[in-house]
Amino acid sequence: MSQTRRPPIVGRYMQEEVALASRNCGMPLEALRYDVTPAGLHYLLVHFDIPPADAAQWRLAIGGLVDRPRSLSLDEIRALPAKTLRVTLECAGNGRGQMSPRYPSMPWMEEGVSTAEWKGTPLAGLLAAAGVRHGAREMVFRGTDRGFDRGTEHDYARSLSVAEAMRPDVLVVYAMNGQPLLPQHGAPLRLVVPGWYGMASVKWLANIDAVAEPFGGIQQLASYHFRAQASDAGIPCSHMRVNSLMTPPGIPDFFTRRRLVQAGPVGLAGRAWSGGGVQVARVELSVDGAWRDAKLDPVAGPWAWRGWSFGWEALPGEHVLSCRATDANGAVQPTEPLPDVGGFGNNSTQSVAVSVRA
Amino acid sequence: MSQTRRPPIVGRYMQEEVALASRNCGMPLEALRYDVTPAGLHYLLVHFDIPPADAAQWRLAIGGLVDRPRSLSLDEIRALPAKTLRVTLECAGNGRGQMSPRYPSMPWMEEGVSTAEWKGTPLAGLLAAAGVRHGAREMVFRGTDRGFDRGTEHDYARSLSVAEAMRPDVLVVYAMNGQPLLPQHGAPLRLVVPGWYGMASVKWLANIDAVAEPFGGIQQLASYHFRAQASDAGIPCSHMRVNSLMTPPGIPDFFTRRRLVQAGPVGLAGRAWSGGGVQVARVELSVDGAWRDAKLDPVAGPWAWRGWSFGWEALPGEHVLSCRATDANGAVQPTEPLPDVGGFGNNSTQSVAVSVRA
Numbered sequence: 001m002s003q004t005r006r007p008p009i010v011g012r013y014m015q016e017e018v019a020l021a022s023r024n025c026g027m028p029l030e031a032l033r034y035d036v037t038p039a040g041l042h043y044l045l046v047h048f049d050i051p052p053a054d055a056a057q058w059r060l061a062i063g064g065l066v067d068r069p070r071s072l073s074l075d076e077i078r079a080l081p082a083k084t085l086r087v088t089l090e091c092a093g094n095g096r097g098q099m100s101p102r103y104p105s106m107p108w109m110e111e112g113v114s115t116a117e118w119k120g121t122p123l124a125g126l127l128a129a130a131g132v133r134h135g136a137r138e139m140v141f142r143g144t145d146r147g148f149d150r151g152t153e154h155d156y157a158r159s160l161s162v163a164e165a166m167r168p169d170v171l172v173v174y175a176m177n178g179q180p181l182l183p184q185h186g187a188p189l190r191l192v193v194p195g196w197y198g199m200a201s202v203k204w205l206a207n208i209d210a211v212a213e214p215f216g217g218i219q220q221l222a223s224y225h226f227r228a229q230a231s232d233a234g235i236p237c238s239h240m241r242v243n244s245l246m247t248p249p250g251i252p253d254f255f256t257r258r259r260l261v262q263a264g265p266v267g268l269a270g271r272a273w274s275g276g277g278v279q280v281a282r283v284e285l286s287v288d289g290a291w292r293d294a295k296l297d298p299v300a301g302p303w304a305w306r307g308w309s310f311g312w313e314a315l316p317g318e319h320v321l322s323c324r325a326t327d328a329n330g331a332v333q334p335t336e337p338l339p340d341v342g343g344f345g346n347n348s349t350q351s352v353a354v355s356v357r358a
Numbered sequence: 359m360s361q362t363r364r365p366p367i368v369g370r371y372m373q374e375e376v377a378l379a380s381r382n383c384g385m386p387l388e389a390l391r392y393d394v395t396p397a398g399l400h401y402l403l404v405h406f407d408i409p410p411a412d413a414a415q416w417r418l419a420i421g422g423l424v425d426r427p428r429s430l431s432l433d434e435i436r437a438l439p440a441k442t443l444r445v446t447l448e449c450a451g452n453g454r455g456q457m458s459p460r461y462p463s464m465p466w467m468e469e470g471v472s473t474a475e476w477k478g479t480p481l482a483g484l485l486a487a488a489g490v491r492h493g494a495r496e497m498v499f500r501g502t503d504r505g506f507d508r509g510t511e512h513d514y515a516r517s518l519s520v521a522e523a524m525r526p527d528v529l530v531v532y533a534m535n536g537q538p539l540l541p542q543h544g545a546p547l548r549l550v551v552p553g554w555y556g557m558a559s560v561k562w563l564a565n566i567d568a569v570a571e572p573f574g575g576i577q578q579l580a581s582y583h584f585r586a587q588a589s590d591a592g593i594p595c596s597h598m599r600v601n602s603l604m605t606p607p608g609i610p611d612f613f614t615r616r617r618l619v620q621a622g623p624v625g626l627a628g629r630a631w632s633g634g635g636v637q638v639a640r641v642e643l644s645v646d647g648a649w650r651d652a653k654l655d656p657v658a659g660p661w662a663w664r665g666w667s668f669g670w671e672a673l674p675g676e677h678v679l680s681c682r683a684t685d686a687n688g689a690v691q692p693t694e695p696l697p698d699v700g701g702f703g704n705n706s707t708q709s710v711a712v713s714v715r716a
Contacts, residue, residue, distance in 0.1 A: 038540055
C-alpha cells in the first residue's frame with residue numbers, strides 16, 4: 001500500500017509533494033497583517049482525509065487507567081468551564097520544502113504557521129473528573145482520521161505526559177475565532193496544546209486514554225523526531241523553536257513572487273514566536289546582511305506570536321531582506337537550516353528578494 | 359522584474375509552482391461530500407497579494423460611458439435588492455498540473471473547484487441606475503489587487519460584454535455562505551459571474567467602467583486563452599467545460615494519497631458540472647475501463663454542481679476508478695487533456711487508483 005521509508009530528494013519537486021501542497025493550505029504571508037488569522041487562512045495539515053463528523057452524535061471517551069471512565073457529548077463539554085486562548089501554531093515540518101536534501105512530505109516553504117482564538121474547556125478538568133490513576137504515565141489522544149503512513153494503518157494519535165496534559169492551558173476545543181470549529185480544523189472537537197508544534201493538537205478528537213507505558217504509535221515514535229541522520233533514535237518534536245516572518249513588502253510578480261517596492265520610506269512588519277511559553281525578546285532585520293533591531297509590539301499573551309516593525313529607507317536597486325528573532329532563553333534563529341532527515345524544525349531566517357525602483 | 363514568457367516544463371515541479379500551490383488552497387476532494395463548500399475549503403486563486411481592505415471606507419465607482427457616474431458605499435449596495443445564488447466556480451487552470459508539457463503556473467491537479475452560496479445585488483440594477491450609454495461595448499471590472507504578470511504591472515481586471523454583464527444572475531457580492539466575504543474571497547466586495555470559469559469573478563471590486571472598445575488588459579488578452587500553440591491568437595476562456603470528480607473512496611496513504619478500500623459494497627459519489635447554465639445530463643463511472651451509468655441527484659439550481667452516486671461491488675485487487683460527465687449539449691469529458699499552451703480547460707477524466715483488500 002505505501003513505502004515504509006521515503007528516500008531524500010534534491011532539486012525539483014515530486015507530484016505527490018505538489019498534491020499535498022494543494023490539499024494543505026499555507027497561510028499566505030500577507031496574512032501576517034492579522035493579529036488573529038481569519039477563517040480559512042489558518043494553515044492546515046491534514047494527514048489523511050477530513051473525516052465526516054456528526055456533532056450531535058459525537059462522543060469523547062475518556063478511559064484507560066482512570067477511576068471513572070467517561071463518555072461525553074459535545075453539549076456536556078460545552079457546559080464545562082470555558083477558556084479562550086490566543087495560540088500560535090506552527091507545523092513541525094514548516095520550512096521543509098526549502099531544505100536540501102529534503103524529506104518527501106508536505107513541502108512547506110515558510111507558510112505553515114498561524115494564530116487563532118481557540119475556545120474550549122481545560123483538559124485538566126476532564127482528567128480530574130475521570131480520576132487518572134497513579135500508575136498512568138501518558139495520556140493518548142486519538143482522532144477519527146484514519147490512513148496509512150510508512151506502511152502502517154492507524155488512526156492519527158499522539159500522547160502527552162500526564163504532567164503536560166494537566167497544564168491548565170491545554171484545551172479540548174470546540175470553537176475557533178468565535179465560530180464552531182470548521183471541518184478541516186477538527187470539528188466538532190480537537191485538542192490544542194499551546195507552545196507545541198501543531199502535531200500535538202489532535203483534531204477530530206474521539207478518545208483519550210491514560211496508559212502506563214510510553215505510547216508507541218507511529219506518529220509518536222517514528223514521525224515527528226529531529227534526526228540529523230536516519231539511524232539516529234532522534235529527539236521528539238515538542239515545543240516550537242524560535243522563529244519569525246515578515247510580510248513581503250510592495251507588490252509581487254504572480255509566478256516568481258518576487259517583490260517590487262517604491263524607493264523611500266517602507267514600513268516593514270511581521271510576527272515572531274517561540275515555543276513552550278517562552279517570549280520573543282528581540283527581532284532584528286537585515287538589509288543585505290547588516291542586522292539592526294526591529295521595534296517589538298506589546299506581548300499578546302503567553303502563547304501568541306508577537307508583532308514587530310521596522311522603518312526601512314528603501315534605496316533603488318536589488319536588495320535582500322531578512323528577519324531574525326531571539327527568545328527570552330537566548331535561542332536565536334540560524335541562518336541555515338539544521339540538518340534534519342524528516343525536515344522538521346527548520347527555523348532558519350526568511351529571506352525576501354526585493355527590487356526597489358526610483 | 360519578471361519574465362515575459364515562461365517556457366513549458368515536463369516532469370518534476372519548480373519551487374515557484376510549489377509556492378503557488380501552498381498559497382492557493384485547493385478543495386480537498388473529500389469536501390465533495392458537501393453540497394456547499396464550507397468556509398476555508400473553497401478553492402482560492404489569488405493572483406497577487408490579498409489586499410488590505412476597509413469595509414467602512416470601501417467605494418465601488420461606476421464610470422466610463424454612463425449617464426450617471428456613481429460611487430457607492432458598502433451600505434448603499436447592501437440596501438439594494440438582494441439575491442442569493444448557489445454557484446460552482448472552477449479555476450480555468452484546474453488540471454494544469456497533470457498536463458505534460460505544462461505551463462509553469464498554479465499546478466492544480468484537480469482540486470480547483472468549489473460551490474458557495476453567494477449573496478449580493480444584481481449588477482444589472484447597478485448598471486441600469488448608472489445608465490450605460492449606447493456606444494458602450496464592454497464593462498471592465500477592476501480589483502485593488504496589484505502586481506506583475508509576464509512583465510506587466512497592473513491591477514487585476516477583466517471585462518464582460520454589456521449583454522453578458524446585464525444577465526440577471528451576475529452579482530456584485532458581499533456575503534458567502536451566510537457570512538461577510540472573507541479577505542481571501544474578495545472582501546468586502548466582488549463580482550460573481552455564474553457559469554464562467556473563476557477568472558471572470560473579479561475580487562476586491564473597486565471600479566466598473568463602460569468602454570467603447572474591447573478591453574486590452576493582460577488578464578483579458580494575454581492570459582486566459584485556449585491556445586493549442588503559442589503562436590495562436592487563441593480563444594478566450596469563458597464558460598466552464600463539462601467536468602466531474604469523485605470523492606476518493608476508502609482511506610489514503612499520507613504521501614501517495616493512494617486509497618485502500620475494504621472489499622464489498624462501496625458507495626461512490628461525487629459532483630459534476632458544466633458552464634453557461636448548461637445542465638449535467640449524464641455521469642458514468644468506470645472500474646478498470648468499463649463505463650456504466652451513475653445515478654444523478656436532483657438538479658441543485660442552474661449554476662451549481664450536480665451530485666451523483668454509484669454502488670460499486672469492490673473485488674479484492676488493484677483497480678482504477680474514473681468518472682465522466684456529459685452535459686445537455688452533448689459535450690463529454692475527454693480521456694486525455696486537450697493540448698493547451700497555458701494549461702487551461704483540462705476537463706479530462708479523473709482517475710483514482712484503489713487497492714481493495716479482502
